[in-house]
Amino acid sequence: MASLSHKDLLGIEQLSVEDIQLILDTAEALREVAARPVKKVPTLRGKTVVNLFFEPSTRTRSSFELAEKRLSADILNFSASTSSVTKGETLLDTAHNLEAMSPDIIVIRHQSAGAPHLLGRECRASIVNAGDGMHEHPTQALLDGLTVRTIKGRLDGLKVAIIGDVAHSRVVRSDTILFSRMGADVWVCGPPTLLPWEFEKLGARTTPHMEEAMDGADVIMMLRVQHERQNEAFFPSAREYASLYGLTRERMRSAKKGAIVMHPGPINRGVEIESEVADADYSVILNQVSNGVAARMAVLYLLSGNSGLEP
Amino acid sequence: MGKTGDKTRSKVQGKVVMTASEIDLVLARIAAEILERLGPGEDFAVVGIRRCGVHLAQRLCRKVEATRRRAVPLGILDITLYRDDLTAAGGNRPTLRETRIDFDVNDRSLILVDDVLFTGRTIRAALDGLVDLGRPKRVQLAVLVDRGHRELPIQADYVGKVVQTEASDDVDVRLAEEGQAEGVFIKGASKNLADKASPQVEKRSLLRQTSIFDQGAT
Numbered sequence: 001m002a003s004l005s006h007k008d009l010l011g012i013e014q015l016s017v018e019d020i021q022l023i024l025d026t027a028e029a030l031r032e033v034a035a036r037p038v039k040k041v042p043t044l045r046g047k048t049v050v051n052l053f054f055e056p057s058t059r060t061r062s063s064f065e066l067a068e069k070r071l072s073a074d075i076l077n078f079s080a081s082t083s084s085v086t087k088g089e090t091l092l093d094t095a096h097n098l099e100a101m102s103p104d105i106i107v108i109r110h111q112s113a114g115a116p117h118l119l120g121r122e123c124r125a126s127i128v129n130a131g132d133g134m135h136e137h138p139t140q141a142l143l144d145g146l147t148v149r150t151i152k153g154r155l156d157g158l159k160v161a162i163i164g165d166v167a168h169s170r171v172v173r174s175d176t177i178l179f180s181r182m183g184a185d186v187w188v189c190g191p192p193t194l195l196p197w198e199f200e201k202l203g204a205r206t207t208p209h210m211e212e213a214m215d216g217a218d219v220i221m222m223l224r225v226q227h228e229r230q231n232e233a234f235f236p237s238a239r240e241y242a243s244l245y246g247l248t249r250e251r252m253r254s255a256k257k258g259a260i261v262m263h264p265g266p267i268n269r270g271v272e273i274e275s276e277v278a279d280a281d282y283s284v285i286l287n288q289v290s291n292g293v294a295a296r297m298a299v300l301y302l303l304s305g306n307s308g309l310e311p
Numbered sequence: 312m313g314k315t316g317d318k319t320r321s322k323v324q325g326k327v328v329m330t331a332s333e334i335d336l337v338l339a340r341i342a343a344e345i346l347e348r349l350g351p352g353e354d355f356a357v358v359g360i361r362r363c364g365v366h367l368a369q370r371l372c373r374k375v376e377a378t379r380r381r382a383v384p385l386g387i388l389d390i391t392l393y394r395d396d397l398t399a400a401g402g403n404r405p406t407l408r409e410t411r412i413d414f415d416v417n418d419r420s421l422i423l424v425d426d427v428l429f430t431g432r433t434i435r436a437a438l439d440g441l442v443d444l445g446r447p448k449r450v451q452l453a454v455l456v457d458r459g460h461r462e463l464p465i466q467a468d469y470v471g472k473v474v475q476t477e478a479s480d481d482v483d484v485r486l487a488e489e490g491q492a493e494g495v496f497i498k499g500a501s502k503n504l505a506d507k508a509s510p511q512v513e514k515r516s517l518l519r520q521t522s523i524f525d526q527g528a529t
Contacts, residue, residue, distance in 0.1 A: 025406075025407075026406075026407045028409065029389065029407040029408050029409040029410075030407065031409075032409055032410050032411070033392075036443060036444055037443075037444070037445060038443040038444070040443070041392040041393065041443070042392070042393060042439070043392045043393075043397055044397075298407075301404060301407065302404050304397075304404070305397075305403060305404045
């Protein structure tokens, strides 16, 4: 018997090394379900999962939805564009209304950091953070950890370079905490205007020089340039960004032998990553997508026993 | 564990139901029965239920292969996802492990192997798990120990040994593969185990080396 000691998955921050290992082990066991002719197990039969997405999301949402379906849960989808949020309902009112329908798990993505935490305090259902503002995106970090562990066999002692638009990325926060907690050497790199130095507090080293970050790295993780989150100009042009921080074949030539390239997607071909690099053998971007379903199944499975605990 | 004498050990481990050599004999007999009943041309595979069933399945496989001189595929089944007690609110989730069945189960005979047949709920879950992988030609069940107290209409096709137990007893199968001194032990739940268990052990010794088929034949 093993279990997460938490009712909710709000961030990697709250997870211990043992928690992370348990989730990754469980995800590894669940990966086999995707290879079956009948890609469904009855484990969450009769459980209701609400997907509450206040921000547009295609891949995270469909990944969660597939994970829920493969575990036979009943699913209720709410998205900001179709729900009464647009009619002025507060988040708390939405939560209480949902709670009245007695769901077991609520998966939430929200533009404000801390929204899942608020729900976690108010609801009996287990809350899964599917991304809150620029704060955390724990299931993305878990699938990244699973992908690296599967290929490299371990996480400790690896050098992980995370490069790009660090400031606007919740993925990099969760990834930094997860990889450094698991004993990896995490380097965070980006243009100085997009690189908060506070990352050193999370256990990472920061550098504005891509060569320094990439030197000897076992894992090179490129972040998406989030045009939609940038109201001001953080760099002069996409072309200049690509020449200084884009992952090109040229740069990959000096990379450590056996290094893998990751990207949380969706990729901007030709901006942060060259097309040929994204499609090369060392790119594991599509492994990340399939591992995403397994990691989310693991989280849902492990939390499903904990809903109804005291918030 | 091994340093203590037999008498003190039996208090900790419970009464011995089967010794290591008995387990080996019983598996050899089951292997022979499987070959006899399935016939020489039959294409079959062995599937062990985690955890102990896997080791027993491995041993059965080796014994069958030695006689048959043909490889017999071995699969590993984890039934956790199919348990019927998962919907209970609260509590821990049982640890999940990988199901690894690399061969096609369609139109193949499968021998499902577990250590102890008790309520039958594990086997129910295993059958549900197997049909999700395809449509086997037939599924037969082999167990090392049948301890009774079924809660579902499930019976084994091959039984190592029938053991009479109280529902509250604990039947413990220890295998060398798990790093344990091998044997099958029975522990009573009540405090005065010795008084309660001894008469049962007398009865069991008469049943030694019998199976359902032996009983049916007589």
